[in-house]
Amino acid sequence: MVNPDSLRTFTESACDRGDTKSVKKRDSGRWKPRPGEVLGGCTFDGAISTLVPIADSAHIVHGPIGCAGNSWGSRGILTSAHDLYRRGFTSDLSEQDIVLGAGRRLFATIAEVVGRHRPPAVFVYETCVTAMVGDDLDAVCLAAAVHTGVPVIPVHGAGFLGTRNLGARIAGTVLLERVIGTVEPDDVTDLDVTLIGGFNLAGELWEVLPILARLGLRVRACISGDARYADVAAAHRSRATMVVCSPALLGLALGMEERHGIPWFEGSFYGVAATSDALRGFARLLGGAELAQRTEELIAAEQTAVRPKLASYRERLAGKRAILYTDEARSWSLIAALADLGVQVVAAGTSRSSDDAIRRIHEVLGPDARIIDETDPSNFLRIADETAADVLIAGGRNMYTALKGRLPFLDINQDRHVPYSGYRGAVELGHQLDRAISNPVWAHVRAGAPWDIAAPA
Amino acid sequence: MARIAASGRKAGLDPLKHSQPLGAALVFLGLANAIPILHGSKGCSSFANELLVRHYNEPVPLQSTGISEITAVVGGGRDLVQNLDAFQARQCPEIMGLLTTGITEVSGEDITGQLLQYRRDRYAATDVPGTEHAAPPLIVGVSTPDFRGGMSDGWSAALRALVNSIPFDAGGPADEPTEGAAYGATERPTVAVLVGPSLVAADVDELARLIRAFGLAPVFVPDLSASLDGHLASSWKPTTTGGTSLAQLHRLDRAGLVLTIGATAAEAGVDLAGRTGADLVSYDHLSGLAAVDGLVGVLMARTGIQPSEEARRSRARLADGLLDTHVTLGGVRVALAMEPEALVAVGSLLCAVGAEIVAAVSPTPAPVLADAPWDEIVIGDLIDLEDRALEGGAELVVGSSHVRAVSDRLGVSHLPAGFPIYDRFGSSLRTTAGYEGSLRLLTDAANRLLDHRHQQNVRTRAAGSASRTTTASGA
Incomplete structure (x- = not known):
């Protein structure tokens, strides 16, 4: 039908x-x-x-x-x-x-x-x-x-x-x-905003909410992560929308603009720069010099606080090479977060990237960046070999392929239990990457069994 | 003995049931160099794949033909040919299981006819003497609609389709008798062991050791002990990394005895014994002392060999474990929800130490359920388990990771068993069968109860001391 x-x-x-x-x-x-x-x-x-x-x-x-x-x-x-x-x-x-x-x-x-x-x-x-x-x-x-x-x-x-x-x-x-628009809220404020995308993986939303709250912003609805039906139904009364790494839901943001006059922008909470940009994005759409100034003050304070922590992971991770393979448009937003840590993305791709997402990956990684287009799992191991990668960053579905190939792995999708969003999340990403790459287990499993090692002549 | 009752509900609430294609896929995942292919939409395989990966903590080579809206209407015959060609070119499997789904059954795909035509088109050349050609893969088509039966029915259908379609290698050399076997060299040492879905890798290992000790050479079909047991191979493979090999399947006609372990394998056993003329011995399950003793008695009688020292020791340990755990498990009210074969196996074992089954739920009907040694089994979902466990005052709930939420809501202990287990490691070691496997299940169940009681005691003590402090400071 x-x-x-x-x-x-x-x-x-x-x-x-x-x-x-x-x-x-x-x-x-x-x-x-x-x-x-x-x-x-x-x-x-x-x-x-x-x-x-x-x-x-x-x-x-x-x-x-x-x-x-x-x-x-x-x-x-x-x-x-x-x-x-x-x-x-x-x-x-x-x-x-x-x-x-x-x-x-x-x-x-x-x-x-x-x-x-x-x-x-x-x-x-x-x-x-x-x-x-x-x-x-x-x-x-x-x-x-x-x-x-x-x-x-x-x-x-x-x-x-x-x-x-x-x-x-x-x-x-x-x-x-x-x-959206079927429930009329009775508590509208001038700083109500809506987040689209995100899925509240591992409580990533909860990393972001306190930061937004410090600016006085209230998230009316998160579509969709930890959402309530009545809040989503009242989302037409918010004053700004941010689309978080979800090109598939751009149409929703555009529709909310056309029907309800809500301005929107696209952004990400992965990495220090992206998080700061997102906060500025809200300040720009909601307007007012006072909000803009508070936003800059908050960004300055957060960035100062996070800098020494990032530096310590940057020391350990600088020069490491990663393959990034994630759902939808997380790829391009994570590349920046990884760059904060000194990690170089040597190949990137997604199973359902739009041309736009691929263009953005090229913008960040340069025209020679290797784009992974095929989803056959054996390709990860081949590409890891060819690019001398240190780690595969991908969805949990690909974890065991990496582990079977004795390749360090960092889960970036649904099954993960650690939030990487916001300023603290950027540090957490460094912590988890370091833990994955420098785990002592690799030395153990890469050593051959006694019967595989040739006896001395 | 058990009465089978229907839930009478027209809705799936917290479903216990899994679909036929999933059970059928597991059979092919227990064969070497194999890939199961779901003939359906890509979601059919991606959801199933994700679930299997989370249960086994292993990559799972499950594929799909990717039926689209258009092929569902105009027919998927041409796409099927292209897909089968592509799988052979990319994965080079020796065995492919082509499993239908709800979509291809509703659209009326005739996979039997299509596979016949495919073999004729592709492999007629191999019959021409002198032509160079790699051995064609064994392609087995199985009808497994999602909207009929469940996981166990899919397992049974796939196992039957497999044993009925294996070409036997009648001209090959006779099997060598196993070394040191007292079982006469003129006899046939091979035993075909067809198993059901309740046996995990560690179960298969134990039963193989037990049977080998009688000088016999068991061939398990399927054999998940070599494919989904969790092992680190030297390199990555796009097919299964172990399991019953095609060569072993070709020689199953040498088996003098067909054993079926698990009620789900019973019909396939009848088929195989019927094809080869072998003797057939079937067990609903091998959980508990009496069941394993039955198998050992049969093997003693057939071979004239006494059980190994290892088997005797294992039996003595199980007997001791039954005594030890009956102190904790005797009289405990238990609620269970599992596939039919596992339900009867685990329930029987718990009954043997005096546990009281207050609720037992099976996702689908099956003849084996009638043999359960308690009063009633409900065909239903986890919502039925929850309602009845609450009513019956269950203290221990046995079932998958989904069942954990039920036990949390009821505030009772949970023993993980069955499928899927996605919130802890070691699914392939979660044994239910044999002397050792039965003992492990009993000790796990008893330890779960003890842990739960301990935690309750800690909470009670904490609450008690808190109230004393309040009283003291108030005085």
């Missing part, structure tokens, strides 16, 4: 336009994988990963058990209060449902979940099988919303539509069309 939300996703104005794309990328709307090389998450994965951090809501996967059964409760995001997002809810379709229609079962699932948990909202995710069967998901969700008195929001992001990135964009469209 053609869904208006999905169509809007393709027409949003912040999308890379066809005429600025390489031929290879131009057809990404008509995604087709290379045979024998199908890695990375699907559209459903992108959609649910973006929305699940709305932690007090129920997230129901409408499909057979494969989609929810293998993924629920596993995301490394943290929240401060609710744990409903960690629960696994699915319509768990049987063969009979597929033949006779799955609507009734979905309705019963929504009713049961709302009855047990009373969430402020329910998100329902379409999957490949339910998209193929052709149930009217919107009608069932509407009926369930009327029946339960709770907003029930359909998300049309079936896995086979394409990439994980597309799923994140669809999720952004859903928030814009159906959530």
Whole structure:
């Protein structure tokens, strides 16, 4: 079924336009994988990963058990209060449902979940099988919303539509069309801001909130990390938006500007310079000489405090060579954070970089930078060999490939338990990198077994 | 003996169930130089891959054919051929398992016909005498729709498809009798051991030692002890790094005995014994003294050999451990949630020391459940486990890492068992079978309870001393 939300996703104005794309990328709307090389998450994965951090809501996967059964409760995001997002809810379709229609079962699932948990909202995710069967998901969700008195929001992001990135964009469209602006807050201030992206990995948001609070800024909503439904629904009353390393959600920021007049900027909290730039970005958008001056004072104080700590890690890490392979656009923002530590990125890439992200990597690393385009894990070890890399910085999925190749590894994605954002995070990144590279374990495992070492003649 | 009850709920809340393709993939991950391929969207393999990696702490060579919206509608036949060619060119596997998913089942892909055609197109040349050609890989297609059955059904389907499609190497040399075997040289020392999903790497190791001590040569199918046991190989490989080899599979017709260990492998055992004419001996599980004694008795009778000193010592240790732990575990109210075979294995062992099963949940029905030595098994999810564990006053909850959240909410102890275990190391050593494996499970269960009681005591003491201080200062 053609869904208006999905169509809007393709027409949003912040999308890379066809005429600025390489031929290879131009057809990404008509995604087709290379045979024998199908890695990375699907559209459903992108959609649910973006929305699940709305932690007090129920997230129901409408499909057979494969989609929810293998993924629920596993995301490394943290929240401060609710744990409903960690629960696994699915319509768990049987063969009979597929033949006779799955609507009734979905309705019963929504009713049961709302009855047990009373969430402020329910998100329902379409999957490949339910998209193929052709149930009217919107009608069932509407009926369930009327029946339960709770907003029930359909998300049309079936896995086979394409990439994980597309799923994140669809999720952004859903928030814009159906959530943001549906709640009127009664506590609006002039310094309310919204963060888009970020996912509150390992509490990274919590590193940033105190800094923003010292400037008097209040984060009305973080889309999406440690978010509450009512806060996201009231995000249209914030005065500025920052898109944190999430090109897939640029369309959401643009939409909030078009509809609600909220100015936005793109930035990152990785590294000292980026964090300072982000704070200046807010000061610029919110205006006022007084805020700008306080911001500069805070930046000066924080940078002075962090400088000696960074210097000690810089001493230990200077000249180390890293391969950076991360989801979405973290790559370009991390390169700067690594440069703060004297670590040189010798190759970088992502499985779903836009041309824009690749351009930015080149801007930072120079035109000769090696871009990793293929996601076959064996490539990491080959490239590490060729570039004499000291460490692979990537998502947890690639950890065991590195370890099996006896290559030091630093986890940068979902499963990580250490925040790298903000000023303290920049130091923490140095600490963890040093720990990974200079761990005594490498000497132990690189030594051959007694039977592999030739006996002296 | 157990009554099987349905939860009666029309929703999956905190699902216990995993999909068929996941179970089927595990069978192929226990074969050497193999790759399982999910015939579905890329999310089908990436979610499954992530889960397996987190459970085993190992890279897992799981692939997908990357069905898109368009191929789902117009048919994925041409894409399938391109994918199979590409996997062979890049990974050079000896064995490929092609597993359907919900998408390819709904779109009605005929993988049996497509694979037949593929073999005809690609490998007809190998039949021509004098042509140079690498040995074609064994490609096994398995129908494993997500919307029917669960992980154990997928395991069973894959194992059956495998034993039914192995071409036996009838012209090859006869097996050498194992060295020092008293078992006559004219007899057939090979034993085909088909296992279910409850056996981990360390279980397979112990059972292999036990069977070898009788002068027999067991071939485990699948053999996760050499692939997902956690070992550092000399170099990185794009396929499985160990497991039952294709050569071993080709010679399974030499086996005089087919053993199935785990109810999930039972049907595949019937198929294999039917094909080769071997004797068949089946066990629902090998947890606890009586079950392992049964196997040892059969092996003694077949070979005329007495058990090894090692086996005798292990048995004596288990017997002693049963006595020691019954003091702690006797009368303890236990709630369990696992795949059918593991549920009956672990539950039986805990029953043997007098534990009381107050809640037992299986994700899917299976014949083995009826044999459980307690009253009732519910087909349901973790929400059913939680409701019933609360009602029954469970003190120990046994199950995966997902079950830990249940035990946290109930404030009771948790014994990690089953799949997935993503919050601690050593999944491949989490044994349930054999004399030694049974003992490890019992001591783990008893220690969990003791730890939990200790922590409660510490908290109670802290609260007690705090209230005394308050009283004293108030006086």
